[in-house]
Amino acid sequence: MGKRIESDRVSRARAHTMCAVLLFLAVLWGGGAWARVLSDAPPSFADLVKEATPSVVNISAVKIVKGRGGLPLPFGGPSDDPMRDFFERFFGDRVPKEFKQRGLGSGFIIDKEGYILTNNHVVEKTDEIKVKLHDETEYDAQIVGRDPKTDLALIRIRADRPLKPLRFGDSDSLRVGDWVVAIGNPFGLGNTATAGIVSAKYRHIGAGPYDNFIQTDAPINPGNSGGPLLNTDGEVIGINTAIFSRSGGSIGIGFAIPSNMARDLLPQLKKGKVVRGWLGVMIQKITPELKEKLGLRTERGALVADVTRGGPAEKAGIRRGDVITAFDGKRIREMNELPYLVASTPANKKVTVTVLRKGKKKEFRVKIGVMPEEPGTTVAGGGSAPDLGLTVEELTPELASRLRIEDARGLVITRVRPGSPAAEGGLRQGDVILELDQAPVRDVRDFERRIRQYKGGSTILFLVRRGEGTIYLTVKLND
Numbered sequence: 001m002g003k004r005i006e007s008d009r010v011s012r013a014r015a016h017t018m019c020a021v022l023l024f025l026a027v028l029w030g031g032g033a034w035a036r037v038l039s040d041a042p043p044s045f046a047d048l049v050k051e052a053t054p055s056v057v058n059i060s061a062v063k064i065v066k067g068r069g070g071l072p073l074p075f076g077g078p079s080d081d082p083m084r085d086f087f088e089r090f091f092g093d094r095v096p097k098e099f100k101q102r103g104l105g106s107g108f109i110i111d112k113e114g115y116i117l118t119n120n121h122v123v124e125k126t127d128e129i130k131v132k133l134h135d136e137t138e139y140d141a142q143i144v145g146r147d148p149k150t151d152l153a154l155i156r157i158r159a160d161r162p163l164k165p166l167r168f169g170d171s172d173s174l175r176v177g178d179w180v181v182a183i184g185n186p187f188g189l190g191n192t193a194t195a196g197i198v199s200a201k202y203r204h205i206g207a208g209p210y211d212n213f214i215q216t217d218a219p220i221n222p223g224n225s226g227g228p229l230l231n232t233d234g235e236v237i238g239i240n241t242a243i244f245s246r247s248g249g250s251i252g253i254g255f256a257i258p259s260n261m262a263r264d265l266l267p268q269l270k271k272g273k274v275v276r277g278w279l280g281v282m283i284q285k286i287t288p289e290l291k292e293k294l295g296l297r298t299e300r301g302a303l304v305a306d307v308t309r310g311g312p313a314e315k316a317g318i319r320r321g322d323v324i325t326a327f328d329g330k331r332i333r334e335m336n337e338l339p340y341l342v343a344s345t346p347a348n349k350k351v352t353v354t355v356l357r358k359g360k361k362k363e364f365r366v367k368i369g370v371m372p373e374e375p376g377t378t379v380a381g382g383g384s385a386p387d388l389g390l391t392v393e394e395l396t397p398e399l400a401s402r403l404r405i406e407d408a409r410g411l412v413i414t415r416v417r418p419g420s421p422a423a424e425g426g427l428r429q430g431d432v433i434l435e436l437d438q439a440p441v442r443d444v445r446d447f448e449r450r451i452r453q454y455k456g457g458s459t460i461l462f463l464v465r466r467g468e469g470t471i472y473l474t475v476k477l478n479d
Contacts, residue, residue, distance in 0.1 A: 045181050048234050049193045054134045055166040056227060058185040059105040059118055059141070059155075062128040106184035106227030107131070107155065108236065109165045115270070117262060118226030119241055120146045120153040131157050134191060145269035149343075150210050151241055152262055153226075154269040166228060169235030171258035174198055174214065182218040182240055182254070184227030194219040196252075202337075203255060210340040213255040214238045220254035229256040264344050277345035278371035279353075280311020281318065282469035285335045289474040293437070293461040294321065295359065301325040302335040304355075305463075306470035316366040318355060320463075320470065321438075325361075326354035343371065388427075388451065388475060389420020394443050395432060410434045410465065411447055425475030427462065434470065435463035 105122030109115070116131065123129055129141040139157040146153045178198045186192050196218030203213040216229060220240050229238035238256030268274045283302040291299050301323040307314045318324075325332055327341050328351040345351060347370040354363050392411040410432040416423050433441055437460060441447050454460060454477055462473045 045193065045195055048181060048230065048232065049183065052166060052181075052183060052228070052230055052234050053191050053193070055109045055164050056134070056183045056191055057107050057109065057116060058132040058190065059107050059116075059122055059226065060130040060132070061103045061105065061123050061126040062130070063103075063126050104185055104223045105225045106223065106240070108183075108226075108228045109163050110168075110266070111165045112163050114157045114159050114163060115144065116141065116155050116157065117239065117266075118153050118155060119239065120148050120151045122226045123153050123155060124148070129155060131155070133159075145272045145274070147265060147269065147274045149274075150257060150261060150265065152239065152257065152265060152269065154266070166230075167235045168259050168263050169231050169233065169237040171214065171237045171260045174201065174231070174237050174258075176200060179232050180216050180218050180237070181230045181232075182216070182220055182224060182227060182256075183230070184220070184224035184240060186221035186223040189223070199253070204336050210261070210343060211336065212258060212261065212340060213241070214258055216254050216256060217252040218254060219252070224254075235259075261340070261344075275347065276343040276371040277347055277349070277368040278312065279342045279366065280308035280313040280369065281324075282306040282308075282471065283324070283335055283338060284471055286323065287474065289459055289476075290461070290472055293459065293474060294472075296323060296356070297359070300334065301332050301356065302338045303472065305472050306465075308469075312366050312369045313353075313364075316353070316364040318353065318364055318366070319357070322355040322357050322362075324353060324355050326352075328352060342368070388422045388477070389417035390422040390427060391415040392433065392444060392447060409440075411441055411444060413464075421475050421477055425462070426473045427464065427475065428466070430466070432465040433462060434465055435461075437461045438463070 103122065103126075105118060107116040107118035107122070110117050123143055124146060129143070130138055131141045132138045137159075139159060141155040141157045144154040144156050176198050179195065180198055181193055181195045183191060183193050196216050198214060199217050200215040203215045204211040214229065214237070216238075218229070224240045225242075227240045228236045229240055231237045237259045239259070239262055240254060240256050242255040265274060282305045284305045286296060286299045286301060286303050288299065290296070290303065294303075304313075304318060304320055304322045304324060307318060307320055324338060327338060328345065330337075330341060332338050332341075345368050347368055349368050350365055351368060352363055353366050354361065356362075391414045393414050395410050395412045413422075413427060413429055413431045413433065416427055416429055433447070435441060436447070436450055439450075441450075451460075456477055459474050459476045462475060463470055464473060
């Protein structure tokens with residue numbers, strides 16, 4: 001019995017020793033790993049900031065606002081406001097007939113000729129632009145080119161001395177977790193540097209059709225717009241553009257336009273006009289419901305909801321319902337990636353577009369066109385389909401003419417009840433129903449007959465014309 005107890009004590013002692021050794025090795029390994037991580041962090045950004053700061057400028061944009069009748073009301077009231085007589089009578093000429101609205105932003109020098117890159121929203125609709133260099137020298141600036149869709153603008157100053165430009169880096173090689181430094185003019189305080197890491201890439205925040213932002217936690221505040229986001233080599237890998245904030249100040253979520261996007265647009269900005277490539281399709285995201293109804297294997301790609309008549313895609317053979325999975329050799333992981341790839345492709349270039357059509361892979365050679373002006377929208381107006389919570393009316397040639405709809409076929413939605421299955425599915429007043437579950441709709445009687453065939457909880461795939469394009473929508477009936 002005594003030997004057994006002694007044996008148990010030895011076993012426990014060996015186990016404790018082994019655990020201690022393993023713990024010691026784990027600490028050594030973990031410490032080494034952290035040491036390697038910390039060794040990659042720069043001890044200071046001072047040299048980088050010192051080198052880059054002379055290339056970063058402060059921008060003051062002035063807009064002259066003229067009040068109607070020479071008198072702008074202090075609280076911005078209308079011209080027929082009853083208080084206008086009061087101010088004119090008691091203040092008269094002491095009230096300015098025009099006043100200046102000032103906006104502050106940042107920018108950076110990109111070459112020795114005085115070209116400066118900034119945000120479009122910093123300089124648009126302005127009457128006067130002043131650029132202040134690091135040494136407090138101030139110059140007048142002129143707008144060379146603007147692109148509201150990417151929020152980029154190119155301005156120029158005529159300096160009487162050599163200027164130091166910043167170098168562009170490769171934003172595609174940027175990794176989440178990389179160190180970055182933002183330099184700008186926050187709140188008008190002058191050149192200020194902040195540091196952080198890349199929090200995410202390929203962010204879509206609804207700012208424009210070509211969203212592809214770099215997200216960073218480097219503090220960015222109002223006035224930083226247009227300033228550079230630099231990597232540890234001092235290269236521009238982004239242009240600071242927006243922040244996510246409920247207070248107006250930085251909470252650690254900032255967004256920058258990738259440098260590669262800006263560099264691609266620079267030649268066109270210098271010419272004063274941006275010309276984009278055009279494929280001639282309307283696309284939409286593939287939802288789980290659409291994936292099921294269309295019999296798709298994956299949600300990757302861009303679903304073609306409509307093809308512009310006579311456009312490049314139609315001429316090449318691309319059809320509504322195709323799923324674009326690759327464009328010019330680049331895979332399309334999600335719908336938002338396609339618009340920028342097409343827009344940045346030169347007009348008249350022939351590219352290969354890969355699609356899935358009813359599960360089969362097909363390739364088309366498409367000659368890219370020039371993007372036309374954006375089309376307008378159409379609105380409509382009466383019938384009855386109570387099961388879905390909408391009202392429809394047959395689209396006669398006369399009604400189509402009144403609503404300015406070229407193709408007089410389908411049913412026009414004249415009312416959608418709030419909170420109904422139709423409303424939750426995204427159907428709107430003015431939409432023209434073309435198909436139900438990929439079969440054409442002939443008239444109201446046909447529509448109602450087919451709707452009655454669906455049981456509660458079923459999902460219906462609609463193809464509707466909205467404005468000058470078409471879109472797929474799914475509507476789930478109540479149980």
